[in-house]
Amino acid sequence: MIAFNRAANTQSAQSLAEHISHAAEQLQLHGFDRYYNAMVGAYVSEVYKTLNYPSFANATNRAQAPLTSLEQAVIYTTLYGKSHFDRFSEVIAQIMGKNKRSEAIARTINIVDYGCGQAIASLALLSYLEKYVNWENFTLNFHLVEPSRTTLDLAVLLVTKMSSRIAANVVIHQYNKSLSDFLEYDSEALATADYSMHLFSNVLDIDAVQQQIPSLCKYLHSIEGKQMVIAVGPQYSNNYQGLQQLKRSLNDVTVKQDVADFSIESEIYSIKNNHWQHSASYGVMMGLCFKNTLSDKNIKIAA
Numbered sequence: 001m002i003a004f005n006r007a008a009n010t011q012s013a014q015s016l017a018e019h020i021s022h023a024a025e026q027l028q029l030h031g032f033d034r035y036y037n038a039m040v041g042a043y044v045s046e047v048y049k050t051l052n053y054p055s056f057a058n059a060t061n062r063a064q065a066p067l068t069s070l071e072q073a074v075i076y077t078t079l080y081g082k083s084h085f086d087r088f089s090e091v092i093a094q095i096m097g098k099n100k101r102s103e104a105i106a107r108t109i110n111i112v113d114y115g116c117g118q119a120i121a122s123l124a125l126l127s128y129l130e131k132y133v134n135w136e137n138f139t140l141n142f143h144l145v146e147p148s149r150t151t152l153d154l155a156v157l158l159v160t161k162m163s164s165r166i167a168a169n170v171v172i173h174q175y176n177k178s179l180s181d182f183l184e185y186d187s188e189a190l191a192t193a194d195y196s197m198h199l200f201s202n203v204l205d206i207d208a209v210q211q212q213i214p215s216l217c218k219y220l221h222s223i224e225g226k227q228m229v230i231a232v233g234p235q236y237s238n239n240y241q242g243l244q245q246l247k248r249s250l251n252d253v254t255v256k257q258d259v260a261d262f263s264i265e266s267e268i269y270s271i272k273n274n275h276w277q278h279s280a281s282y283g284v285m286m287g288l289c290f291k292n293t294l295s296d297k298n299i300k301i302a303a
Protein backbone atom coordinates (compact mmCIF):
# COMPACT_ATOMS: atom_id res chain seq x y z
CA MET A 1 0.00 0.00 0.00
CA ILE A 2 2.82 2.40 0.95
CA ALA A 3 4.65 1.52 -2.25
CA PHE A 4 1.46 2.19 -4.21
CA ASN A 5 0.96 5.57 -2.52
CA ARG A 6 4.56 6.51 -3.25
CA ALA A 7 4.12 5.61 -6.91
CA ALA A 8 0.86 7.58 -7.00
CA ASN A 9 2.56 10.58 -5.34
CA THR A 10 5.45 10.48 -7.78
CA GLN A 11 3.00 10.26 -10.66
CA SER A 12 1.02 13.20 -9.37
CA ALA A 13 4.22 15.25 -8.76
CA GLN A 14 5.28 14.55 -12.34
CA SER A 15 1.87 15.46 -13.64
CA LEU A 16 1.91 18.72 -11.65
CA ALA A 17 5.37 19.59 -12.99
CA GLU A 18 4.06 18.95 -16.53
CA HIS A 19 1.06 21.23 -15.92
CA ILE A 20 3.34 24.03 -14.69
CA SER A 21 5.68 23.59 -17.61
CA HIS A 22 2.67 23.79 -19.97
CA ALA A 23 1.52 26.98 -18.18
CA ALA A 24 4.99 28.52 -18.65
CA GLU A 25 4.79 27.71 -22.39
CA GLN A 26 1.42 29.48 -22.51
CA LEU A 27 3.03 32.53 -20.93
CA GLN A 28 5.71 32.57 -23.60
CA LEU A 29 3.28 32.02 -26.47
CA HIS A 30 0.26 34.09 -25.41
CA GLY A 31 1.01 36.18 -22.31
CA PHE A 32 -0.18 36.27 -18.71
CA ASP A 33 -3.93 35.56 -19.10
CA ARG A 34 -3.38 32.22 -20.78
CA TYR A 35 -0.68 31.36 -18.20
CA TYR A 36 -3.16 32.05 -15.40
CA ASN A 37 -5.81 29.87 -17.09
CA ALA A 38 -3.29 27.02 -17.35
CA MET A 39 -2.31 27.35 -13.66
CA VAL A 40 -6.01 27.21 -12.74
CA GLY A 41 -6.10 24.06 -14.91
CA ALA A 42 -3.29 22.60 -12.77
CA TYR A 43 -5.24 23.43 -9.60
CA VAL A 44 -8.51 21.99 -10.89
CA SER A 45 -7.02 18.78 -12.22
CA GLU A 46 -4.37 18.06 -9.54
CA VAL A 47 -3.90 20.32 -6.54
CA TYR A 48 -7.47 20.48 -5.21
CA LYS A 49 -7.19 16.74 -4.39
CA THR A 50 -4.38 17.24 -1.88
CA LEU A 51 -4.43 20.87 -0.67
CA ASN A 52 -7.35 23.00 0.48
CA TYR A 53 -7.38 26.71 1.35
CA PRO A 54 -7.34 26.39 5.19
CA SER A 55 -4.29 24.07 5.06
CA PHE A 56 -2.54 26.41 2.61
CA ALA A 57 -3.33 29.54 4.66
CA ASN A 58 -2.21 27.83 7.85
CA ALA A 59 1.05 26.44 6.41
CA THR A 60 2.08 29.74 4.78
CA ASN A 61 0.75 32.29 7.26
CA ARG A 62 -1.74 33.43 4.59
CA ALA A 63 0.94 33.47 1.89
CA GLN A 64 3.35 35.75 3.77
CA ALA A 65 5.86 33.00 4.61
CA PRO A 66 8.06 31.46 1.89
CA LEU A 67 6.21 28.67 0.02
CA THR A 68 7.63 25.17 0.26
CA SER A 69 5.99 23.14 -2.53
CA LEU A 70 4.71 23.32 -6.10
CA GLU A 71 1.19 22.58 -4.81
CA GLN A 72 1.37 25.74 -2.70
CA ALA A 73 2.71 27.71 -5.69
CA VAL A 74 -0.22 26.58 -7.87
CA ILE A 75 -2.87 27.38 -5.27
CA TYR A 76 -1.19 30.79 -4.62
CA THR A 77 -1.38 31.67 -8.31
CA THR A 78 -4.97 30.43 -8.59
CA LEU A 79 -6.02 32.49 -5.57
CA TYR A 80 -4.05 35.68 -6.13
CA GLY A 81 -2.06 35.57 -9.40
CA LYS A 82 -4.54 37.33 -11.66
CA SER A 83 -5.58 40.06 -9.22
CA HIS A 84 -1.95 40.74 -8.20
CA PHE A 85 -0.92 40.94 -11.86
CA ASP A 86 -3.84 43.22 -12.80
CA ARG A 87 -3.24 45.48 -9.80
CA PHE A 88 0.50 45.84 -10.45
CA SER A 89 -0.13 46.41 -14.20
CA GLU A 90 -2.63 49.16 -13.39
CA VAL A 91 -0.19 50.93 -11.07
CA ILE A 92 2.72 50.74 -13.54
CA ALA A 93 0.49 52.24 -16.25
CA GLN A 94 -0.72 54.92 -13.83
CA ILE A 95 2.86 55.91 -12.93
CA MET A 96 4.56 55.45 -16.31
CA GLY A 97 1.69 56.48 -18.57
CA LYS A 98 -0.34 54.78 -21.27
CA ASN A 99 1.21 56.48 -24.32
CA LYS A 100 2.85 54.18 -26.83
CA ARG A 101 6.49 55.12 -27.34
CA SER A 102 7.76 53.94 -30.73
CA GLU A 103 11.17 55.64 -30.71
CA ALA A 104 14.00 53.10 -30.40
CA ILE A 105 16.14 54.36 -27.53
CA ALA A 106 19.00 52.52 -25.84
CA ARG A 107 18.32 52.02 -22.14
CA THR A 108 19.80 49.88 -19.40
CA ILE A 109 17.34 49.28 -16.58
CA ASN A 110 17.87 47.46 -13.30
CA ILE A 111 14.72 45.88 -11.89
CA VAL A 112 14.81 44.64 -8.30
CA ASP A 113 11.75 42.57 -7.32
CA TYR A 114 11.80 42.29 -3.51
CA GLY A 115 10.13 39.13 -2.12
CA CYS A 116 9.33 38.35 -5.74
CA GLY A 117 7.48 35.07 -5.13
CA GLN A 118 6.64 33.89 -8.63
CA ALA A 119 7.72 37.28 -10.06
CA ILE A 120 4.22 38.58 -10.75
CA ALA A 121 5.37 42.22 -10.48
CA SER A 122 8.24 41.61 -12.93
CA LEU A 123 5.85 39.89 -15.34
CA ALA A 124 3.49 42.88 -15.13
CA LEU A 125 6.42 45.21 -15.91
CA LEU A 126 7.49 43.08 -18.90
CA SER A 127 3.91 43.05 -20.12
CA TYR A 128 3.78 46.86 -19.85
CA LEU A 129 7.03 47.19 -21.83
CA GLU A 130 5.72 44.81 -24.48
CA LYS A 131 2.58 46.91 -24.89
CA TYR A 132 3.80 50.49 -24.62
CA VAL A 133 7.53 50.76 -25.24
CA ASN A 134 9.97 50.17 -28.09
CA TRP A 135 12.32 47.88 -26.18
CA GLU A 136 14.55 46.87 -29.13
CA ASN A 137 17.64 48.45 -27.60
CA PHE A 138 16.82 47.76 -23.96
CA THR A 139 18.98 45.83 -21.53
CA LEU A 140 16.95 44.67 -18.54
CA ASN A 141 18.87 43.42 -15.50
CA PHE A 142 16.40 41.58 -13.27
CA HIS A 143 17.37 41.03 -9.62
CA LEU A 144 14.92 38.59 -8.02
CA VAL A 145 15.08 38.43 -4.21
CA GLU A 146 13.11 35.58 -2.63
CA PRO A 147 13.72 33.24 0.35
CA SER A 148 11.70 30.33 -1.13
CA ARG A 149 13.77 28.17 -3.50
CA THR A 150 10.59 26.70 -5.00
CA THR A 151 9.05 30.02 -5.97
CA LEU A 152 12.38 31.57 -7.00
CA ASP A 153 12.91 28.72 -9.50
CA LEU A 154 9.45 29.42 -10.91
CA ALA A 155 10.16 33.16 -10.98
CA VAL A 156 13.33 32.63 -13.05
CA LEU A 157 11.47 30.30 -15.43
CA LEU A 158 8.56 32.73 -15.88
CA VAL A 159 10.69 35.86 -16.35
CA THR A 160 12.75 33.92 -18.93
CA LYS A 161 9.61 32.83 -20.81
CA MET A 162 7.99 36.27 -20.72
CA SER A 163 11.26 37.97 -21.75
CA SER A 164 11.40 35.87 -24.90
CA ARG A 165 8.26 37.75 -26.04
CA ILE A 166 10.31 40.94 -26.36
CA ALA A 167 13.60 41.38 -28.14
CA ALA A 168 15.35 43.13 -25.24
CA ASN A 169 18.60 41.82 -23.81
CA VAL A 170 17.50 40.32 -20.48
CA VAL A 171 19.82 39.16 -17.68
CA ILE A 172 18.40 37.52 -14.56
CA HIS A 173 20.22 37.54 -11.22
CA GLN A 174 18.68 35.46 -8.44
CA TYR A 175 19.09 35.81 -4.68
CA ASN A 176 17.64 32.93 -2.70
CA LYS A 177 17.57 34.84 0.57
CA SER A 178 15.67 37.21 2.79
CA LEU A 179 15.69 40.99 2.28
CA SER A 180 18.00 41.44 5.29
CA ASP A 181 20.59 39.05 3.82
CA PHE A 182 20.30 40.69 0.41
CA LEU A 183 20.94 44.12 1.96
CA GLU A 184 23.83 42.79 4.01
CA TYR A 185 25.66 40.76 1.36
CA ASP A 186 24.54 42.01 -2.06
CA SER A 187 24.33 45.76 -1.69
CA GLU A 188 26.84 46.26 -4.53
CA ALA A 189 25.08 43.92 -6.96
CA LEU A 190 23.48 46.51 -9.26
CA ALA A 191 25.46 47.59 -12.32
CA THR A 192 25.35 51.16 -13.59
CA ALA A 193 22.07 51.80 -15.38
CA ASP A 194 19.88 54.57 -16.76
CA TYR A 195 17.20 53.68 -14.22
CA SER A 196 16.83 51.30 -11.31
CA MET A 197 13.28 50.20 -10.59
CA HIS A 198 12.40 48.79 -7.16
CA LEU A 199 9.26 46.67 -7.09
CA PHE A 200 7.40 45.87 -3.87
CA SER A 201 4.37 43.73 -4.59
CA ASN A 202 2.48 42.53 -1.51
CA VAL A 203 5.56 42.49 0.72
CA LEU A 204 5.59 45.76 2.69
CA ASP A 205 3.02 44.37 5.15
CA ILE A 206 5.45 41.63 6.27
CA ASP A 207 7.04 42.31 9.69
CA ALA A 208 10.52 41.09 8.71
CA VAL A 209 10.42 43.33 5.62
CA GLN A 210 9.20 46.39 7.57
CA GLN A 211 12.04 45.92 10.06
CA GLN A 212 14.48 46.36 7.17
CA ILE A 213 13.04 49.69 5.97
CA PRO A 214 15.83 51.84 7.51
CA SER A 215 18.56 49.67 5.89
CA LEU A 216 16.53 49.48 2.70
CA CYS A 217 16.39 53.29 2.47
CA LYS A 218 20.16 53.56 2.96
CA TYR A 219 20.57 50.99 0.21
CA LEU A 220 18.16 52.78 -2.15
CA HIS A 221 20.12 55.99 -1.67
CA SER A 222 23.44 54.24 -2.33
CA ILE A 223 22.62 53.28 -5.92
CA GLU A 224 23.93 55.66 -8.55
CA GLY A 225 21.44 57.43 -10.82
CA LYS A 226 17.69 57.58 -11.26
CA GLN A 227 15.54 55.43 -9.01
CA MET A 228 11.86 54.53 -9.15
CA VAL A 229 10.01 52.79 -6.31
CA ILE A 230 6.68 51.14 -7.08
CA ALA A 231 4.77 49.58 -4.20
CA VAL A 232 1.41 47.82 -4.26
CA GLY A 233 -0.42 45.74 -1.70
CA PRO A 234 -3.75 44.82 -0.19
CA GLN A 235 -5.80 47.32 1.81
CA TYR A 236 -4.62 46.00 5.19
CA SER A 237 -3.51 48.35 7.96
CA ASN A 238 -0.04 46.71 8.01
CA ASN A 239 0.37 47.47 4.37
CA TYR A 240 -0.55 51.18 4.65
CA GLN A 241 1.93 51.29 7.52
CA GLY A 242 4.70 49.72 5.37
CA LEU A 243 4.11 52.07 2.43
CA GLN A 244 3.97 55.18 4.63
CA GLN A 245 7.06 54.10 6.55
CA LEU A 246 9.04 53.62 3.32
CA LYS A 247 7.86 56.98 1.96
CA ARG A 248 8.71 58.83 5.19
CA SER A 249 12.13 57.21 5.51
CA LEU A 250 13.25 58.06 1.96
CA ASN A 251 14.50 61.66 1.74
CA ASP A 252 14.28 63.98 -1.23
CA VAL A 253 11.84 62.04 -3.35
CA THR A 254 9.38 63.14 -6.01
CA VAL A 255 6.03 61.62 -5.25
CA LYS A 256 4.74 60.37 -8.63
CA GLN A 257 1.84 58.61 -6.95
CA ASP A 258 1.02 59.19 -3.30
CA VAL A 259 -0.23 56.36 -1.11
CA ALA A 260 -3.77 55.85 -2.43
CA ASP A 261 -6.55 53.29 -2.60
CA PHE A 262 -7.67 51.89 -5.92
CA SER A 263 -9.57 48.92 -7.27
CA ILE A 264 -9.56 46.90 -10.45
CA GLU A 265 -11.89 44.31 -11.97
CA SER A 266 -10.42 40.87 -12.62
CA GLU A 267 -11.72 37.58 -13.98
CA ILE A 268 -10.50 35.04 -11.44
CA TYR A 269 -11.19 31.44 -10.50
CA SER A 270 -12.80 31.14 -7.08
CA ILE A 271 -11.65 27.98 -5.33
CA LYS A 272 -14.36 28.53 -2.73
CA ASN A 273 -17.19 28.45 -5.27
CA ASN A 274 -15.45 26.26 -7.88
CA HIS A 275 -16.17 28.63 -10.75
CA TRP A 276 -14.86 31.68 -12.59
CA GLN A 277 -16.09 35.01 -11.39
CA HIS A 278 -15.73 38.68 -12.10
CA SER A 279 -14.52 40.37 -8.95
CA ALA A 280 -13.12 43.69 -7.77
CA SER A 281 -9.63 43.58 -6.34
CA TYR A 282 -8.87 46.40 -3.88
CA GLY A 283 -5.36 47.67 -3.38
CA VAL A 284 -3.16 50.48 -2.16
CA MET A 285 -0.36 51.92 -4.30
CA MET A 286 2.60 54.29 -4.20
CA GLY A 287 5.17 55.54 -6.74
CA LEU A 288 8.30 57.51 -5.82
CA CYS A 289 11.23 58.80 -7.92
CA PHE A 290 14.60 60.21 -6.95
CA LYS A 291 18.11 60.60 -8.26
CA ASN A 292 21.32 59.76 -6.44
CA THR A 293 24.61 61.23 -7.57
CA LEU A 294 28.06 59.95 -6.69
CA SER A 295 28.81 63.12 -4.72
CA ASP A 296 25.61 62.51 -2.67
CA LYS A 297 26.85 59.00 -2.02
CA ASN A 298 30.26 60.24 -0.85
CA ILE A 299 28.63 62.74 1.47
CA LYS A 300 26.39 60.00 2.89
CA ILE A 301 29.28 57.60 3.45
CA ALA A 302 31.39 60.35 5.03
CA ALA A 303 28.48 61.26 7.30
Ligand SMILES: C[S@@+](CC[C@H](N)C(=O)[O-])C[C@H]1O[C@@H](n2cnc3c(N)ncnc32)[C@H](O)[C@@H]1O
Nearest residue numbers: 063064065066115116117120178179201202208
Ligand atom coordinates in the same frame (compact mmCIF):
# COMPACT_ATOMS: atom_id res chain seq x y z
C1 LIG B 1 2.37 37.71 -0.43
S1 LIG B 1 3.82 37.05 -1.13
C2 LIG B 1 4.11 38.21 -2.48
C3 LIG B 1 4.86 37.57 -3.60
C4 LIG B 1 4.97 38.44 -4.86
N1 LIG B 1 5.73 39.64 -4.64
C5 LIG B 1 3.58 38.73 -5.39
O1 LIG B 1 3.17 39.90 -5.45
O2 LIG B 1 2.90 37.77 -5.77
C6 LIG B 1 5.07 37.50 0.02
C7 LIG B 1 6.47 37.09 -0.44
O3 LIG B 1 7.44 37.64 0.46
C8 LIG B 1 8.43 36.67 0.68
N2 LIG B 1 9.09 36.97 1.96
C9 LIG B 1 8.68 36.62 3.21
N3 LIG B 1 9.57 37.07 4.12
C10 LIG B 1 10.55 37.74 3.44
C11 LIG B 1 11.73 38.41 3.84
N4 LIG B 1 12.10 38.51 5.10
N5 LIG B 1 12.51 38.94 2.86
C12 LIG B 1 12.15 38.86 1.56
N6 LIG B 1 11.02 38.23 1.14
C13 LIG B 1 10.23 37.67 2.06
C14 LIG B 1 7.67 35.35 0.68
O4 LIG B 1 8.52 34.26 0.48
C15 LIG B 1 6.67 35.59 -0.43
O5 LIG B 1 7.18 35.19 -1.67
